Amino acid sequence: MPPSFEARVNQTLSAVNKLLKLLPITAISTEHVKFDTQKLQNPELSGIEYQKGTLFGYEVKEYLLEKWGHKCAYCGRKDVPLEIEHIIPRCRGGSDRISNLTLACHECNQRKGSMTATEFGYPHIQEQAKQSLREVAFINTTRWHLYERLKATGLPVECGTGALTKMNRVTRGLPKEHYFDACCVGPSTPVKVVVTQHYVQVWRAIVKY
Template identity: 40%
Template structure:
């Protein structure tokens, strides 16, 4: 909720917001996240205690929650009670960015190897600015910071609490905790990967058991499908088996031999992609949030898990965000209220920079239009459609995909259909995100004993 001059006020209940809109005392400032602006009250006329923004960063998604703390009395006296006001779940698209970049790199490699004009590869001595991150990781930091900045604009945030998790990838890769020289030098110190694989697979092909033949180092999960060079992703394979498998996943190649597949998969350990993402982006996110001119307090993930289990909450990003920071169980601190619904914010991007549509070999074949706006609308705009006749007659609200002929495609919960631009009214410009809601996973709050 915003004051008359646009400054943030304390969030209100949805029923209170509907009442203010019905009486004409407020107007809609933004639809997602839903924000109203009062027409008859300034910030000086309001009591603003402030709220806390709590963030639970993740590799695939991030949870954010706005909370406040009130003193409540019970049989043990007065104790602090944390109330959840608003919960948001931000869904990243880092995997999509990585897939697109791998596809583009594949196009470049194919063009260089084809019988065309030779194009020398670029040198590998290019330097990066301090703090540089790959685009798929930079996206996670930027989108989380952007949403946090937006919440600080619409709510009186006084503190930012962030879960700071770090993962020991060395111990995760070996399945056991390493100490001393083993941690510093690694488990394969003094040997080579090929020698280790020869001893592991008895100097024979892992797929057919052939020995005494030339053996190649084979990736269980191919590099083109996201596989790494970790020792747990490598096996020895003879030349015929290596050629027959090609770029197939090992699950498809050994689908008719489940016993052998299970034996090989026992070697594979959990991937470290998500752990590496969290280790890489953690401090970058903290540095970005510090520019919002609000105290940024990091808290260990262990504390979040303890608070969530003590309150009997389910394991979700939003409930983890609600549990970030100390609850002061000794003083009777607890979580007394959860938001009934979560605003799901999905990063969709603002379209593609590509001006041509490539074929499967990476060569341009179709020319894309340079205009993104047609008849005053762009893809991703939130609109309200009033369809006078036909199968879809009625009032509809949703996001559109624009068409040059003026018949835009409108997506609604009941389906997608084409509607003329003459029947549309703009509610909110597309900002690179898609919005939806879902019920919160758990609302069970245990009462204090006694």
């Protein structure tokens, strides 16, 4: 592992060890990645399951936001709600596979209708869609290295995706704050999150190169 990544893992570990001395911590929940790429590439899981509200739906949406740069693939608008859009429409034989999906604003989605992206005047969208988004390998290595080191504390450690955090936060009706995101990391998030403390401590790791 590059020394800078080793330093990052060590910084996180030293923060965890400090907290363990101060607080009665019984388990660790970590957010590992933004979305589960393996789950998304599994063709068995493709299909109508990407619909709103399901965990798979959140994984798909987070993946598409990252892949298409958080904007409408057609007009490029950023500050509008984005809908999942079929590049080749289903009625034209297009599939529900992630490689056939993009994000569009409501207006573009409506205007495109039953046209393919190419017919709509955006052939490059159809090309770009074929390329899958790959996360950088050494970042993943760092994550698993950190996971192993956290497990060495002897506490149970769970991993969640950013998509799961978002779904947990939204379904519990909590505001978009880093603090509430932290409360919603991992599958063990309680159905009802009760906040009794108003004092929040935020620790930031700063790596100097």
